[in-house]
Structures are given as C-alpha cells and as structure tokens.
Amino acid sequence: MTFPTLPEPLAAALSARGYADPTPVQAAVLAEEARGRDLLVSAQTGSGKTVAFGLAIADELLADGALPQPTAPLALAIAPTRELALQVAKELGWLYERGRVVTCVGGMDAARERRNLSYGAHIVVGTPGRLRDHLERGSLDLSALRAVVLDEADEMLDMGFREDLEEILDATPETRRTLLFSATLPKPIVALARTYQRDAHRIATVSDTAGHADIAYQAVAVAPADIENVVVNLLRLHEAETAILFCATRDNVRHLHASLVERGFAAVALSGEHSQSERNNALAALRDGRARVCVATDVAARGIDLPGLSLVVHVEVPRDAEVLQHRSGRTGRAGSKGTAVIIVPYPRRRRVDGMLRGARIQAEWIQPPSPELIRAADRERLLARLLQPQEVDEEDRDLAAKLLAERSPEDIAAALVHTMRASLPAPEELIAAEQRAERRPPRPEIQNGDFGPSAWFRLDVGRRQNADPRWLLPLLCRRGHITKDAIGAIRIGPNETAVEVRGDVAAKFAHALTRTAGSAEDGIAIEPMDAGPGGPPRGGPAQRPPHRARPTHARPNGPRGPRQGRPR
Structure with a gap:
C-alpha cells in the first residue's frame, strides 16, 4: 500500500519525513468516497491521525497545488489541551511547509496571538476556550473558513467544552467541511456530529476485538499497602526510556513524585497545580532525557506525545474502560510497541476483570516483580552494555594502563560493575501475600x-x-x-x-x-x-x-418466601 497521488508539496514533505505507506486512517481519509465530505472518524491516539486530517483538507487549502496568500484562515483545528494543540500545529507546520500556521492556546500570550492572527493565516490551531475568546474579541475571522477539524472530540466534551465548541461552530460558514476525530464515539459525540455535519462519511479504524494491537496489557494484583513498592519495582524491571505513571488526584501525584525522586529516579510531575512554564519544563526534560519518569493525572497528561514512551503504569485503577484506553494510548504509538500495567489492589481484582472484559482487552495477570527478578534483569543489561564495542582514544588507553598497573583486571571490572549498580535505585521487598498463600x-x-x-x-x-x-x-x-x-x-x-x-x-x-x-x-x-x-x-x-441477618427461608421476592400454588 502506498500513498495515492498527492499535490507535489505534500508528497515532498511526506518523503522528507520518511513516510512510505499510509497508516489505515490516512488511507481511509484519502479514499475517493471520503473526498470533499464531512468525516466522522474513530481512530486510536498515535495512529497518524494528525497527518491524516492534514492530508484530508488539502483540497480546501491548495489552489492549483499551491497555497494562496495568507489572509483569513481557511482551516481551523481544535484540540482539547495546550500540548495537543501545539503538537498538531507542529505536524501541520512541516506538512504545509510554506503555509502559515497560527496557534491560539490557553496559557500563552494572547496579545501575541492577536498580532499573529492580524498578519493572516492558512491554518489556525487552538483550544476551545482561547479560540472562543479570540472570536468574541473580533480577532479571529472565520468567514472564509473551508474546513474545521475537531481532534479528540470525546475528550473535549468530557472536559466541559461543549458550549465553546458550539459557539465556534455556529460562527463558521455552512459550506465548510467538518472533520470529527475521536478515539471513541459515545452518544454525545454522535449527537454533536448529527447537529454540525452533513451526510458524514464514517470511518472506523479502531479494532472491535482488542484495545490496541501495539500495546501489551498486564495486570498485577498487590496488597494495598504495597502499591508504591510495586511501582518502584516495575520501573526498575522495565528500565524504560520513558515511562508515565497515572494517579487519580494531584495530591497522589505530588506524593508519588516526591517518593520516586527520593529513591533516585529522574522523575517529573504533571497535574493541575503546575503552571504552563512548569509543564513546559517537565516535558522538555522528558524529551531531552534529563527525566525518564512522568507522574501525572489523567487531565494533565491529555495530548502529551513523548518519544520513546514504552511503559504506562496505572498506579490507581482507571474509573472505566475508556479512561484505561486513553491512558494506555500514550504508548504503542505509530507502530512502536508499548506496555501498559494496571496495579490492582487485591479487593478490586473482580472489578478490574469485568472492566477488561467489557473493553475486550486481553491482559496478562503477572506476579509483582521481585528483587531477585530485577537483579537478574540488571545483570543481563549490565553485561550487554559493557560488552558493546566502544570507541576509545589514547587518553582513555593511558588511563586504562594506569589502572591495570595498580589493580588486577578482575578488581577493575568489579569496581566498574559496582559503580554502574550504585546509580540504580534499589528494588523494594514486597509483602507478596498471594505467593505465601499458595505455599501454606x-x-x-x-x-x-x-x-x-x-x-x-x-x-x-x-x-x-x-x-x-x-x-x-x-x-x-x-x-x-x-x-x-x-x-x-x-x-x-x-x-x-x-x-x-x-x-x-x-x-x-x-x-x-x-x-x-x-x-x-x-x-x-x-x-x-x-x-x-x-x-x-x-x-x-x-x-x-x-x-443484618435474614431468615433462612427468605427469597429475593420477599420475606415470606416463594409464592406457592398461585398461577403465574
């Protein structure tokens, strides 16, 4: 499967980024039956949908294969969070290299955004609240709009943006195309589509039989008092390039983050109590490798796209299957493999089993990682790292010769292993009540x-x-x-x-x-x-x-027992 014929600027941009074949959602929006129509698309996070809707609106943006002079925006993309809006703008920026993409998001300088809008734009990307503010102030002109994209529409409704979305959509021309992208299609999304779309072409690339093909789901039952220790051991066992830990409240984020930092993990926190500059610094630390663990609440982590994110840990059980899939969708993106682990207190195992069945997710129930298992994994990683070929210069060889003159090779190797191990946080001993129950x-x-x-x-x-x-x-x-x-x-x-x-x-x-x-x-x-x-x-x-006792003859139909001898 290859990309169909595209305008030359888009084909060149995709080629420069190494795109050879479209993802399923990209192929679907480029199909002949989807061209020029309103689209209602259900697609997983990380499936390439940003590029998909960028390609889908090409006919509305390009005239004879080129962009016109920027005046009033031709396309509007709305996203639920600042991070996701900035990420969308970045993707559309390289796809339309010669286009003018303006962002309007909360937490940024509104006066600067008004100046940027006054210079003209081809595409405006923003969050609902800030876009509505610019619209009411008259700095956002939607009269020439040809296409509107609602990205992760289900999250925007969950976050209470319905009124903002309705006011923005009501201000757009009736002739516009409306492209609605959502990971799930609950009734409120279908109702919104029915109101603002005309004869929408429905595209579903989400599997009906599995949560996400590139995510391996695991569940681990633990003693409630052991949850924090199990988090530590999961991080140590996987040693992921980047991991995200989900908590239910900002207080729990603060506590777990402090505990991990105290143990020696390079961790950052994201919750509603952090300012935009703090959030930006935390995400920058994760992207450049200064931090490898992010502790976050559900809302704070929405729209985050972290390269190399291979581990998601649900420290607190998600409230339902949709939250489980949204959280887990931070990993396993764009063809990469990821692991999502649910930490389940013993009393809640039955509830989690039911949630997994309802979501049609096949999760493997595993034992909590023991210190012995972690040390075995450490040995394998240390051996692999130390046996890799290394480029050394003369200064390195001189220092090695001095060390060999003072110590034996065995002592030097042991010191090197000790130094590398000392930088790793120690694994935690677990209560492991379930394993003990099996033995006695x-x-x-x-x-x-x-x-x-x-x-x-x-x-x-x-x-x-x-x-x-x-x-x-x-x-x-x-x-x-x-x-x-x-x-x-x-x-x-x-x-x-x-x-x-x-x-x-x-x-x-x-x-x-x-x-x-x-x-x-x-x-x-x-x-x-x-x-x-x-x-x-x-x-x-x-x-x-x-x-609280009940008579032994009681039945569900009343305290007098079953009715006998009466016809039904």
Whole structure:
C-alpha cells in the first residue's frame, strides 16, 4: 500500500519525513468516497491521525497545488489541551511547509496571538476556550473558513467544552467541511456530529476485538499497602526510556513524585497545580532525557506525545474502560510497541476483570516483580552494555594502563560493575501475600495476647479476596488513625474479616473511619459490628450479626418466601 497521488508539496514533505505507506486512517481519509465530505472518524491516539486530517483538507487549502496568500484562515483545528494543540500545529507546520500556521492556546500570550492572527493565516490551531475568546474579541475571522477539524472530540466534551465548541461552530460558514476525530464515539459525540455535519462519511479504524494491537496489557494484583513498592519495582524491571505513571488526584501525584525522586529516579510531575512554564519544563526534560519518569493525572497528561514512551503504569485503577484506553494510548504509538500495567489492589481484582472484559482487552495477570527478578534483569543489561564495542582514544588507553598497573583486571571490572549498580535505585521487598498463600494455608486468626475490653469491626474482604493480616494491619492503622498495638484478633472468613480494636480507642477508630471513608482509595468498607461480649462466633465473620441477618427461608421476592400454588 502506498500513498495515492498527492499535490507535489505534500508528497515532498511526506518523503522528507520518511513516510512510505499510509497508516489505515490516512488511507481511509484519502479514499475517493471520503473526498470533499464531512468525516466522522474513530481512530486510536498515535495512529497518524494528525497527518491524516492534514492530508484530508488539502483540497480546501491548495489552489492549483499551491497555497494562496495568507489572509483569513481557511482551516481551523481544535484540540482539547495546550500540548495537543501545539503538537498538531507542529505536524501541520512541516506538512504545509510554506503555509502559515497560527496557534491560539490557553496559557500563552494572547496579545501575541492577536498580532499573529492580524498578519493572516492558512491554518489556525487552538483550544476551545482561547479560540472562543479570540472570536468574541473580533480577532479571529472565520468567514472564509473551508474546513474545521475537531481532534479528540470525546475528550473535549468530557472536559466541559461543549458550549465553546458550539459557539465556534455556529460562527463558521455552512459550506465548510467538518472533520470529527475521536478515539471513541459515545452518544454525545454522535449527537454533536448529527447537529454540525452533513451526510458524514464514517470511518472506523479502531479494532472491535482488542484495545490496541501495539500495546501489551498486564495486570498485577498487590496488597494495598504495597502499591508504591510495586511501582518502584516495575520501573526498575522495565528500565524504560520513558515511562508515565497515572494517579487519580494531584495530591497522589505530588506524593508519588516526591517518593520516586527520593529513591533516585529522574522523575517529573504533571497535574493541575503546575503552571504552563512548569509543564513546559517537565516535558522538555522528558524529551531531552534529563527525566525518564512522568507522574501525572489523567487531565494533565491529555495530548502529551513523548518519544520513546514504552511503559504506562496505572498506579490507581482507571474509573472505566475508556479512561484505561486513553491512558494506555500514550504508548504503542505509530507502530512502536508499548506496555501498559494496571496495579490492582487485591479487593478490586473482580472489578478490574469485568472492566477488561467489557473493553475486550486481553491482559496478562503477572506476579509483582521481585528483587531477585530485577537483579537478574540488571545483570543481563549490565553485561550487554559493557560488552558493546566502544570507541576509545589514547587518553582513555593511558588511563586504562594506569589502572591495570595498580589493580588486577578482575578488581577493575568489579569496581566498574559496582559503580554502574550504585546509580540504580534499589528494588523494594514486597509483602507478596498471594505467593505465601499458595505455599501454606492462610492463618484465619491472629491474637494479640490478653487484650481486655474491645470492640469489633467488619471489613468486606476475606480469603477469597486474598485478605491477609500483613496488609490489613497497615490499612487499619492508616484508615483508623491508630497504632498496631491497638488491634487485637483478626478473624478472616471467606468473604469478610472481623477485627478487634481495643476498647479505649474504639470510639476514636470509628470516628476516623467516617472521616476517611470518602477519600479511601482501597475500596474496602469498614463498619462496626455487634459481636457481643465473647467476640464474633468461631465460625468466622461470614455469619452475619443479628441486626443484618435474614431468615433462612427468605427469597429475593420477599420475606415470606416463594409464592406457592398461585398461577403465574
């Protein structure tokens, strides 16, 4: 498959960039049935869609194979974030080398953008809010517009830009072409297309059977208290050129970033609390190799395109399959291979299994990387690096001769290996409750000696959710603001766990639970239980207490049991 006949300037630009064959989405928009029509395109991030819509609007921009003098813009491209808009402008800039591409994005100098618009443009690329601002101020003239492109339209609607988009589109000529690109096509996108497109040609290059062919999905079940250590070990195992770690909140981004920097990782952070200059500096550090790890929230990472990004780690479970695919789509771009790892606290494994099935993603469940596995990988990488051919000059040889005169070759080699290893962050020891459970029966109860007066609390996890005192203790202390000395017996049943708390701190523990329940990321419910003076029955907490009990004859259709003898 090769590119169809293109205008000479575009063909030369593609050739100079090394483009030989079009990607599926590029071939689809250049097909004869798509020419001159409105397009509704569903395509994965990284599939070459920026070049695709640049080629698709060529007929609207070029007259006799050349661009006219820049006056009012002929094409408008709208993107959800500053980074994505700047990236789109860069791509269109080399594709239309002699064209004038003007950017209008939030966080930049608006007065400078107005001056650039006053000089004329062929293409304007911007974010919805800033474009609407220029439109209302009269500095953006859309009267001559021939094509509008909405890139990652689903994200723009998710981010609340519907009103901005509608005002911009309402100000464009009715004769324009409208090209709508989106990774997914939920109902709001289809409704937007129905309102602003005419007889749109629909193109779908997203597979119906897999999340992304170039992304290997993995999931690792861990103790909630071990998540940060597993992040460290995943980074050390893969040693990716660039990796991105997704957290749910800016507070979690700040904490994880600080923890990784303390351990010796070259990491940067991206969240809503960072200014545009801080974001630009962080992205520059990732692109030039000064940093290799980015810790980010979902919104802050939208539109980021990082070369060499081969590892995505979902530190906190995505809220749904769409977020999972959007996050993971940062890697595996333009034919490169990538790995997306979901860190799953034991109690949430069932939910993640369901999400993966719903998204038709085949994920491999793996064990958390152990220090032994990481050291083995380090040895292989060190040997490969040290055995590579090296170009040396006379000064290098003189220094090598002096070293050999002082030490044996074995000592020098050992010192070199030690120096290289010393620059690597140390792997973390893991709780690994699941592996221990495979080697021995679980301990159903631990007792803290003569405990005295106490109160009992119930957790909605048990043996079937891999409950283990090793990770339940830190969770209870964190959620209840107590120390482990205040916890007595832990009785683990099939689906529930009963925990004994010392009587003098029980009220404080219960109050802390009510304050931390809404912000808890572990997904575990903890509530008081009426256990009586002797504690819960020895049968385990799976036997519900009296105030939640249900008659043995109860059925889903009511407390009186099934209706018998009545016709349906």
